[in-house]
Amino acid sequence: APAVVAERLGKVYRTGAGEVVALHDVDLTVHAGEFVSLIGPSGCGKSTLMRLVADLEQPSAGALRVFGRDAEQARRAQDYGIAFQQAGLLPWRTVRGNVELPLELTREPRRARAARADELLDLVGLREFAGHHPHQLSGGMQQRVAIARSLARSPSLLLMDEPFGALDEMTRERMQSELLRIRERTQAAVIFVTHSIPEAVYLSDRVVIMSPRPGRVRQIVPVTLGAA
Numbered sequence: 001a002p003a004v005v006a007e008r009l010g011k012v013y014r015t016g017a018g019e020v021v022a023l024h025d026v027d028l029t030v031h032a033g034e035f036v037s038l039i040g041p042s043g044c045g046k047s048t049l050m051r052l053v054a055d056l057e058q059p060s061a062g063a064l065r066v067f068g069r070d071a072e073q074a075r076r077a078q079d080y081g082i083a084f085q086q087a088g089l090l091p092w093r094t095v096r097g098n099v100e101l102p103l104e105l106t107r108e109p110r111r112a113r114a115a116r117a118d119e120l121l122d123l124v125g126l127r128e129f130a131g132h133h134p135h136q137l138s139g140g141m142q143q144r145v146a147i148a149r150s151l152a153r154s155p156s157l158l159l160m161d162e163p164f165g166a167l168d169e170m171t172r173e174r175m176q177s178e179l180l181r182i183r184e185r186t187q188a189a190v191i192f193v194t195h196s197i198p199e200a201v202y203l204s205d206r207v208v209i210m211s212p213r214p215g216r217v218r219q220i221v222p223v224t225l226g227a228a
């Protein structure tokens with residue numbers, strides 16, 4: 001099954017001031033193993049779409065399948081990893097404890113979990129901070145911890161909402177290459193929200209442009225020019 005299929009997906013937020021249409025009639029398919037970037041102006045619904053796929057919000061209309069399951073089943077099966085702009089780390093846990101969290105529902109022994117967490121922290125260059133607590137880290141470092149955590153269960157889908165937003169230029173470039181390597185190895189599908197068109201073009205198989213006008217989803221589909 002494709003990683004994600006959204007059909008005529010809609011989301012309306014009800015607030016004290018009235019209704020906000022965040023998504024209207026969005027159709028989008030992300031294939032298994034595909035790297036799709038989502039770009040579009042602030043407020044066009046990118047984060048809402050990510051939260052719907054992650055089952056953190058419920059759609060108001062339309063259908064959503066994640067690997068052929070509904071979003072709730074996919075969440076229970078832990079089919080995906082999440083790295084959002086707000087790292088969302090547990091403050092009372094160490095860095096290692098945060099990265100280990102997704103592994104605690106597995107039957108892996110404690111020692112193996114800690115080893116796996118350290119391996120992931122190596123990957124994002126934060127091994128030496130394993131025993132620190134999140135508040136002792138900069139925003140960019142916290143984002144890298146969240147990225148490590150999102151990879152803990154080798155998910156077949158990574159949901160990344162501006163995961164590099166707080167990183168300095170050099171670290172961002174390093175994380176971009178790391179992400180491409182990880183994906184090469186795991187064949188994970190990725191949905192990646194970014195404000196940077198160059199970043200989207202550099203990383204993705206396909207760039208999806210969400211428009212502020214309801215229902216408009218356009219795409220940049222790369223073509224191969226000639227033979228090398």
Ligand code: ADP
Nearest residue numbers: 013015020022041042043044045046047048049
């Ligand atoms: P983007 O990620 O593209 O900036 P969002 O998905 O965050 O867009 O927001 C889409 C629209 O929904 C915006 O108008 C935003 O103000 C509104 N919105 C987002 N989250 C909420 C919420 N929890 N309650 C009410 N309105 C919201």
Ligand code: ADP
Nearest residue numbers: 089090091092093094096097098099100101104
């Ligand atoms: P574990 O000890 O298995 O790692 P947790 O990380 O869930 O357990 O919790 C560690 C400590 O933090 C516990 O004492 C728990 O009561 C406390 N705690 C749990 N939830 C919260 C929360 N939302 N805010 C602050 N502290 C919490």
